[in-house]
Amino acid sequence: MLSLWRNLNLTNFFSLRQTVALCSARRDPRSNPNRTCSGKRFNVPTSAEFVARVSGIPTMAKLPFQETADGLDAAFVGVPIDTGTSNRPGARFGPRQIRVESAMLRAYNSGTRAAPYESLMVADIGDVNVNMYDLKDTCKRIRTAYRKILATGCIPLTIGGDHTISYPILQAVAEKHGPVGLVHVDAHADTGDVILGDKIGHGTPFRRCVEEGLLDCKRVVQIGLRGTGYSADSYEWSRAQGFRVVQVEECWFKSLAPLMAEVRAQMGSGPVYLSFDIDALDPGFAPGTGTPEIAGLTAIQGVEIIRGCRGLKLVGCDLVEVSPPYDTTGNTALTGANLLFEMLCVLPKIKYY
Ligand SMILES: N=C(N)NCCCC(=O)O
Numbered sequence: 001m002l003s004l005w006r007n008l009n010l011t012n013f014f015s016l017r018q019t020v021a022l023c024s025a026r027r028d029p030r031s032n033p034n035r036t037c038s039g040k041r042f043n044v045p046t047s048a049e050f051v052a053r054v055s056g057i058p059t060m061a062k063l064p065f066q067e068t069a070d071g072l073d074a075a076f077v078g079v080p081i082d083t084g085t086s087n088r089p090g091a092r093f094g095p096r097q098i099r100v101e102s103a104m105l106r107a108y109n110s111g112t113r114a115a116p117y118e119s120l121m122v123a124d125i126g127d128v129n130v131n132m133y134d135l136k137d138t139c140k141r142i143r144t145a146y147r148k149i150l151a152t153g154c155i156p157l158t159i160g161g162d163h164t165i166s167y168p169i170l171q172a173v174a175e176k177h178g179p180v181g182l183v184h185v186d187a188h189a190d191t192g193d194v195i196l197g198d199k200i201g202h203g204t205p206f207r208r209c210v211e212e213g214l215l216d217c218k219r220v221v222q223i224g225l226r227g228t229g230y231s232a233d234s235y236e237w238s239r240a241q242g243f244r245v246v247q248v249e250e251c252w253f254k255s256l257a258p259l260m261a262e263v264r265a266q267m268g269s270g271p272v273y274l275s276f277d278i279d280a281l282d283p284g285f286a287p288g289t290g291t292p293e294i295a296g297l298t299a300i301q302g303v304e305i306i307r308g309c310r311g312l313k314l315v316g317c318d319l320v321e322v323s324p325p326y327d328t329t330g331n332t333a334l335t336g337a338n339l340l341f342e343m344l345c346v347l348p349k350i351k352y353y
């Protein structure tokens with residue numbers, strides 16, 4: 001009983017009735033914030049069966065918060081910046097709003113039967129302390145923070161923030177793993193060189209990554225590219241690097257499961273990073289984003305792409321470009337939260353029922 005009381009915190013203060021109910025329910029492993037499975041202790045998010053969704057501090061998926069990645073197999077971490085955006089701003093509020101909407105998440109994946117919290121130690125480790133006034137300094141701060149996270153062996157699941165952040169994250173990832181494969185889901189190639197006289201922004205991360213040898217170019221795929229271009233062939237540079245480019249027209253009206261079988265073969269057994277720009281989805285599914293392009297992927301196809309990454313040696317993932325001020329219903333942030341949970345559910349070592 002004392003240990004139960006210690007596990008409760010004031011924000012989840014229970015009425016006596018709820019405490020009695022919880023005590024009886026604690027025999028249900030799903031209700032125990034610190035559950036042991038096969039002898040190892042895992043964090044388990046508080047369940048809406050016992051703690052009202054609207055109560056408690058809104059960490060990602062209602063997981064415990066901890067200051068560092070020590071002892072974690074995977075961690076959700078926010079990078080609240082939109083200094084790199086070129087149109088609508090607002091992605092700086094993405095981490096906070098995605099956490100709020102993630103209160104809808106439960107512990108198991110009904111579609112794939114993945115049980116992430118029975119196999120990985122996961123927590124929310126908060127946000128990188130960004131510099132709201134200097135994007136280059138923010139990139140330095142991100143690189144430093146991710147070096148520490150990766151040094152613990154933890155796999156970062158990043159909540160953006162604009163797409164600039166993938167560049168410094170991949171700098172830290174490549175320091176640890178060498179050049180990595182990349183599954184990049186986006187309406188945009190983000191391979192620009194200099195935009196408005198600057199090399200750093202959300203339209204240039206993957207060109208910077210190639211220039212610095214962070215990517216294994218033959219193991220890069222870009223899925224969902226579309227829209228008007230600065231030239232007749234906006235994807236020429238990508239293809240010239242050896243990337244596979246899957247324009248959205250190749251995705252229309254079909255399941256992407258067959259494509260993902262090809263992607264798995266392309267990626268092989270080497271380390272892979274997954275970067276998902278929410279604007280890959282059609283604005284009808286994800287309106288809350290800064291550079292929307294019409295005729296995009298469905299949410300179903302987005303889920304198929306992530307589930308198709310099962311079996312890859314994923315070393316990091318990000319979900320970027322959710323802009324809450326343009327997300328009047330909150331459904332873009334909700335979609336982002338679910339896609340991040342799907343990413344967690346395809347990490348190596350996940351248990352499936
Ligand atoms: N949303 C991302 N990541 N990139 C958009 C680039 C838009 C442009 O440079 O025209």
Ligand SMILES: [Mn+2]
Nearest residue numbers: 187188277279
């Ligand atoms: Mn984009």
Ligand SMILES: [Mn+2]
Nearest residue numbers: 163186190277
């Ligand atoms: Mn992008």
